[in-house]
Amino acid sequence: MNLIDLFCGCGGLSYGFEQAGFNVLLGIDNDKAALETFKLNHKNSKTICGDIREITFDEINNVIGNKKIDLIVGGPPCQGMSLSGPRKFEDPRNELYLSFIRLVKEIQPKAFVIENVPGLVSLFKGKIKDSIIEKFSEMGYKVRFEIMCASDYGVPQSRKRVIFVGHQDKEFEFPEKMNTYVTCEMALSDLPPLEDCLGNEESPYYKDPQNDYQQIMRQHSSILRNHIAAKHSEQVKHIISLVPDGGNYKDLPIEYKNTRKFNVAWTRFNSKKPAPTIDTGHRHHFHYKYNRVPTVRESARLQSFPDDFVFLGNKTQQFRQVGNAVPPIMAQILGEKIKNLLKN
16 A cells, blocks of 8 residues: 655654555655655655645656555644634645645545644634544545544653544544553663763664563664764753753752743653653753763654664754654554555
8 A cells, every 4th residue: 555745754654654564655845854864764765855835746646656645644734824814724824734635635545644733623723623624524535533642552752643534435443542651761771871972873782672662673773873962061961960860940959940941941851751742852851861861863762763764964953853753653553553444
């Protein structure tokens, strides 16, 4: 079964679907560095770098060679979503969403998947969500949505995302939650500490795999990449050292409490819990044990990218790619369910 990934980024969503048995024909994005990462890790896939609003079905067909598309997946950015004025959903600020809808209408895949931030469900009193369901229902799709939390599906991160799934004939049943959680310590304890050095482009592992999750992450990798520490000042390292496992700025002495004034400031991962949402920056959350921010590889582990998935670009671009991605393990579980729906 063939899929194309719109707004693909580095390809976490399509990588998970690939593990579930889908053939990823194409990734489309306007981020060049993310597409380089996508190409490296999706060996048999094509890419288009450009503005989705200007990309036509003909252009897609030319690139993939007129292959049948069974599934369209993607996470259209929701910045500037608007329902202002009489045109409502047709507001120009919604053009990225409308492009996703346009391509589904033109291509008519058997199914589609949209991923987005959970706030979309309540935005404008639920009107965006209702408009999405209405638009696809008019095309004949049966649409279901659910807010999924990645930690309920074996990902060591409490990341919530709303997922819409539409199928031409059948209603989709979302996968059941798992009863066990993967913690930060379970995800990261085999990686080199980098306490006395920043690390190298490639490095050996620190320990043998300590658990099933680490074995899965290391299954196709004998060497570690993207594991380079940030260079912190002595002052920053000192402040981090004062935050206990699972603590934050509230645990700091009074003279340091106001050095960063926002909710997640100086937050140390809790070793016994999944991580909070990995974002596109990398300055406010710290390793559960070491006095530094997580490396790109550690962030990737918390997103459930295996160690042989390598990130390209500069460090800022790599962190953005990891933070914007859908966790591959969650995507795989979703993909397996959708594959069964498409088969039957």
